[in-house]
Amino acid sequence: MxxxxxxxxxxxxxxxxxxxxxxxxxxxxxxxxxxxxxxxxxxxxPKDAIKEAYAAVLHENADAALQYSVSEGYKPLRQWLVQYMASLGVACTIDNIIITTGSQQALDYLGKLFISPGDTILTTWPTYLGALQAFNAYEPHYDRMIPDGGNMTPDAYRANARAAGGQVKLAYLTSDFSNPTGETIGRSDRMKLIDLAHELDIPLIEDAAYRALRYEGENAPSLLALDIEREGHIDQTRVLYSGSFSKTLTPGLRVGWICAAHPVISKLVLIKQAADLHSPTINQMVIHHVAERHFxxxxxxxxxxxxxxxxxxxxxxxxxxxxxxxxxxxxxxxxxxxxxxxxxxxxxxxxxxxxxxxxxxxxxxxxxxxxxxxxxxxxxxxxxxxxxxxxxxxxxxxxxxxxxxxxxxxx
Amino acid sequence: MxxxxxxxxxxxxxxxxxxxxxxxxxxxxxxxxxxxxxxxxxxxxPKDAIKEAYAAVLHENADAALQYSVSEGYKPLRQWLVQYMASLGVACTIDNIIITTGSQQALDYLGKLFISPGDTILTTWPTYLGALQAFNAYEPHYDRMIPDGGNMTPDAYRANARAAGGQVKLAYLTSDFSNPTGETIGRSDRMKLIDLAHELDIPLIEDAAYRALRYEGENAPSLLALDIEREGHIDQTRVLYSGSFSKTLTPGLRVGWICAAHPVISKLVLIKQAADLHSPTINQMVIHHVAERHFxxxxxxxxxxxxxxxxxxxxxxxxxxxxxxxxxxxxxxxxxxxxxxxxxxxxxxxxxxxxxxxxxxxxxxxxxxxxxxxxxxxxxxxxxxxxxxxxxxxxxxxxxxxxxxxxxxxx
Missing domain, CATH: 3.90.1150.10 (Aspartate Aminotransferase, domain 1)
Incomplete structure (x- = not known):
């Protein structure tokens, strides 16, 4: 051994x-x-709400809750998320949403879809440790992205990536109240990052796990919302929004989602089908039940x-x-x-x-x-x-x- | 796009x-x-039992059920599985067990751990479609394994793999009542397959998703049990046993497991931590509650x-x-x-x-x-x-x- x-x-x-x-x-x-x-x-x-939701789902819908289900996720939950994303300025349909087992799984599947060994990922220094761990499985290099000014030119990023033996394939950042720094990226810097993603023609992951937990100040628009404004339609955008119920409702049910252009979502559905078939049906129903009433x-x-x-x-x-x-x-x-x-x-x-x-x-x-x-x-x-x-x-x-x-x- | x-x-x-x-x-x-x-x-x-289990877990242990947890899985469930594996002749400890989101995820993680593009996987012809899908993400070749006689020599497998541009890295089979053929591999063929895995020094995945559903005849010993007999201790074995509660209790909670040598399990814990942190805590507790009482x-x-x-x-x-x-x-x-x-x-x-x-x-x-x-x-x-x-x-x-x-x- x-x-x-x-x-x-x-x-x-x-x-x-x-x-x-x-x-x-x-x-x-x-x-x-x-x-x-x-x-x-x-x-x-929300213990009582969750307890009540499991009882209700198992009373009303047990056969579906306990059975195999589709890889893209429970449709009423995706419909609820369409409304939620609309509240962030993101106009989309359920075809733009896939349910993941927490947002950590979103990072794994996006690494799997986009990264080959030797490719370069742009991240901030510092960045979420779990993102580095998820991406490292696909053996990338990293180059530094500096949101508040100081971004390198696209050509400089391309040259670095070539020197490292691959291409720039992906950018990743936590948009709001970052883990680990607590900092939020301002609107004009968001625009610069979106421009960079378009110039490099790469997807830009907007990790919004903490977005709902604002204690003061005004919400900055989601990068995905800004990219939709720029491009006219979500299916033309390069921002991949990763969300989670872990910080707002509970992490123990492991429910997150990705909202993005349909061509990316349709690839992710294939990846998820091959990787775990689907996230637990019953938990998706319970999160939907609780979110609808108590979010x-x-x-x-x-x-x-x-x-x-x-x-x-x-x-x-x-x-x-x-x-x-x-x-x-x-x-x-x-x-x-x-x-x-x-x-x-x-x-x-x-x-x-x-x-x-x-x-x-x-x-x-x-x-x-x-x-x-x-x-x-x-x-x-x-x-x-x-x-x-x-x-x-x-x-x-x-x-x-x-x-x-x-x-x-x-x- | x-x-x-x-x-x-x-x-x-x-x-x-x-x-x-x-x-x-x-x-x-x-x-x-x-x-x-x-x-x-x-x-x-078992709807009533599951309903009762969710209520009990949320009544007695809500904080843990709804919180983040460890990547290897809920300890009492792994302890229950140690007893279950013992009933199959597999002597192991909880360090030989990791909980996965169904057995499909086990296949994904094992592909991730063992396969680089161009490597060869040995499978039966035909084999489980979902295994091909899970492994295909890692861009392997396949060579044919024939359990009931007719296996090629290790050298021939090695030569084929070299010609395809890689090495033989993994073997996969459904041991009992296979999907799709319904057939079961006999004891002497199991021994031959284990010998082959040792000669090639590769892991052999025993997909036992259907094992509990026997309608007549005698159980053949698990390949892992046979490998333990051969090697003296599970930590010396090459068989990776993949199990699931999907066919016995319910697929909707997505709970499966891998039982294998500790060095492999410890790598899989790292992979799972990076890929989705852990399977839903509450579902693992509920499966444990139900399995203990009703399995x-x-x-x-x-x-x-x-x-x-x-x-x-x-x-x-x-x-x-x-x-x-x-x-x-x-x-x-x-x-x-x-x-x-x-x-x-x-x-x-x-x-x-x-x-x-x-x-x-x-x-x-x-x-x-x-x-x-x-x-x-x-x-x-x-x-x-x-x-x-x-x-x-x-x-x-x-x-x-x-x-x-x-x-x-x-x-």
Whole structure:
């Protein structure tokens, strides 16, 4: 068996158990205060609505709920999503929508459709760790996309890709309240990114997993909506919108979707049929049942709940962090991104933090396709409560300050 | 958009909406008698038990049921499967088991782990259409494996694979009551296949989706059990056992599993984490709840129900089919495989059958990696009831006879 590992691991060689995953194990230790996860607060799960939905679906529609189904997904849920996408300015039909097993599966299938080994994917630095993991299975290179000015010319991207042995085939970004930085891309930068995708003639994945969780400010238009404005019809667009119910209703049912030009969706239906036939029928029916009745109220509740936690986090950071440390002020989502002094290493800080002050977070290098970003860390505020945030940031600020003092003393 | 199709379809070029899928659309037409599907009879779904299980899980364990979870799957379900595998003679631990979204996903992930473009997969001719679809995404070649004698030498397989531009990397078969033929591989042939896998040093996928549905005769030992006997420990084996609850409890929850050597399972956990994080938590809990209480009784009920349908099908075939037509006598599963006279084409027969007698089935060529088998068809007996079987086979026998008479008259 041992030789298999070397022979067959081309596709998993770049994969590793994510640091997030390793860190989540720490949550089993009750004295750890964790800012490492990126998961919703279970206190928000609409448990009664979900319980009622399973009972109703199994009462009214059990044969269909428990049977094989079509790969594109449950039609009433896709119809509901047509209305939802319309509320974002996206005019589409059910032929523009496929249901996926969470938005993570959307990334896997899009990698499968578009990437051959050696091709180049454009991403931001940093970007969602799970996207890098999904794409790495298809053995791509990465080049850096800088939304707020500084994008390279299409020719420069093409030349880099050729030098790496392939073509530019795909671009990926989190449009709103990004994981890991919490930042949102402004309207004019969105237009620039769409122009870039058209000039390169490549698909641009708009990962909108956190979009509904805005705590202040105005929504920027979805990139897909902007591309429809530009091209006149969704079937002419290059933006692939990836959505999820994981952050608004529940991640445990694993229901997400892709909204895009029909020619792409029809390929994805073939891919999904070959890869898992379809996402669980009953869960799609339950999500439809709950979304139809409770989506808006649920989103409002989540916004209020997480807004308080974000405010608490930003206040605690302002109070406890020493000078020389900076962080983002997210208008939504679940994360604050912190930049430490240049000399400080997020991974080394984590090791000491666990040992000395029992506080967990994710070192930032994991989110960089090129392994840079060593002096950054990601802090989650959706799961820890006000007291944990206060205690945790006080301890973390103290530790960072003492590390800075030591470095200063050595100079 | 139109140029994307040509540029990006390497992986979907070999995929097509399966004929089964096209045929299932016919089921919407109420006057069609269909033997085309391969789906369980919803009358057997343990609806009350599933309803009770969702209520119990959401009452007792809602936070975990609705939250993100680990990629390898729900631990109590994997523990239940350790006991189940022990009943098949497979000694293993939970580290030898990963939960998948149905057994279709197992095939996708195994293709992803083992196959690079140009590599060779050994399969039977014919084989499960969905396996060809799952593997085709990884652009393999196929070579023919003949279980009941006639296997080529390892060197001959190696030479063929080299000539095709790659290596032999994987073997796949349905061990029991195969889809599409209904046939089961005998013990001595199982040993030969395991020897072949060891000589070629390749993994051998044992697709056991139908294993529990035996209507007569003795169970052959699982290939994995035989390989453990041969090697002394599961972690030394080359057989990858793929199982599913779709045929015994319900397909709509999409729960399957792979049982194999730990080094393979640990790679699959990385692949699953990158591809969809995990299968829906709540469905795994519900399948565990139902399996623990009702699995044996449910299997017994299904065996009795489908045994009657198989008997009805075999009686109807004996009564209505003209001489010159042969078919398998399956000891379990859901399918009979029919061989028509050499000159007859299954696809052409289907077209006339739909038009003239309103009877549907699947032409056999789709199940052959090389497109042969034109004079074969697959008949499902799990869904049509006794009356439909009787009427359908009478009509089909009449059509086939009239086609044979016409050919004779033209000679």
């Amino acid at each position: 041992s030789d298999w590992d070397a022979r067959y691991s081309a596709r998993t060689g770049k994969m590793r158990a994510s640091e997030v995953r390793e860190l989540l194990k720490l949550l089993d230790q009750p004295d750890i205060i964790s800012f490492a996860g990126g998961i919703p607060d279970p206190a928000l799960f 808006d109220a649920q989103v409002e509740k989540a916004r209020k709940h997480y807004r308080q936690r974000r405010d608490h986090m930003l206040n605690a950071l302002a109070r406890y962090m020493p000078e020389g440390v900076t962080w983002t002020k997210p208008e939504g989502g679940m994360f604050v991104w912190m930049t430490l002094p240049d000399h400080m290493d997020g991974a080394a800080l984590l090791a000491r933090s666990i040992e000395q002050i029992r506080v967990a977070f994710v070192p930032g290098a994991a989110f960089h396709a090129d392994g840079t970003g060593r002096n950054t860390i990601r802090l989650n505020f959706s799961l820890p409560d006000a007291e944990a945030i206060d205690t945790g940031m006080q301890r973390l600020g103290g530790l960072i300050k003492s590390e800075m003092d030591q470095v200063r003393a050595q100079r | 139109s140029d994307w199709d040509a540029r990006y379809s390497a992986r979907t070029g070999k995929m097509r909406a399966s004929e089964v899928r096209e045929l299932l659309k016919l089921l919407d037409q109420p006057d069609i008698i269909s033997f085309a599907g391969g789906i369980p009879d919803p009358a057997l779904f 044996d009784a449910q299997v017994e009920k299904a065996r009795k129900h489908y045994r009657q349908r198989r008997d009805h099908m075999l009686n109807a075939l004996a009564r209505y089919m003209p001489e010159g037509v042969t078919w398998t006598k399956p000891e379990g599963g859901m399918f009979v495989w029919m061989t028509l006279p050499d000159h007859m084409d299954g696809a052409a027969l289907l077209a006339r059958s739909i038009e003239q007698i309103r009877v549907a089935f699947v032409p056999g060529a789709a199940f052959h990696a090389d497109g042969t088998g034109r004079n074969t068809i697959r008949l499902n007996f799990s869904l049509p009831d006794a009356e439909a079987i009787d009427t359908g086979m009478q009509r089909l026998g009449g059509l086939i006879k009239s086609e044979m008479d016409q050919v004779r008259a033209q000679r």
